[in-house]
Amino acid sequence: MFVVTLTYRTDLTQIDEALQDHVAWLDQQYADGVFIASGPRVPRVGGVILARNLSREDLERRLATDPFHQRGLADYAVTEFVPARTAEGFAHLK
Structure with missing residues (x-):
C-alpha cells in the first residue's frame, strides 16, 4: 500500500484551473482499482x-500522467507501507 502526499507548487487559482482534469485522472485510477481514497489536505x-494493488514503478508511471504533475503544479512524496493491523471492517486492506 502507498500513501502519496501532494504539495502544491503554485497558487490555488492555477490548481482550480486544472482540477477538472485532475479529477478525471483520479476517476481513471479508481476505475483501474488502484486508488482507494483521496482528498485535499487541510x-x-x-x-x-491511498493506493494499492500495484508496484511502486506502476504508481510512479501513473503519477507522471496526473495533470497536476504534467503542468508542474504539485510535488509528490510516496511512502510505501504494509498494513499490519486494521480497524474492524478494514481487514481487506491487509
Whole structure:
C-alpha cells in the first residue's frame, strides 16, 4: 500500500484551473482499482492519495500522467507501507 502526499507548487487559482482534469485522472485510477481514497489536505496545500494493488514503478508511471504533475503544479512524496493491523471492517486492506 502507498500513501502519496501532494504539495502544491503554485497558487490555488492555477490548481482550480486544472482540477477538472485532475479529477478525471483520479476517476481513471479508481476505475483501474488502484486508488482507494483521496482528498485535499487541510489546510488546502495539497492532497493525499491511498493506493494499492500495484508496484511502486506502476504508481510512479501513473503519477507522471496526473495533470497536476504534467503542468508542474504539485510535488509528490510516496511512502510505501504494509498494513499490519486494521480497524474492524478494514481487514481487506491487509
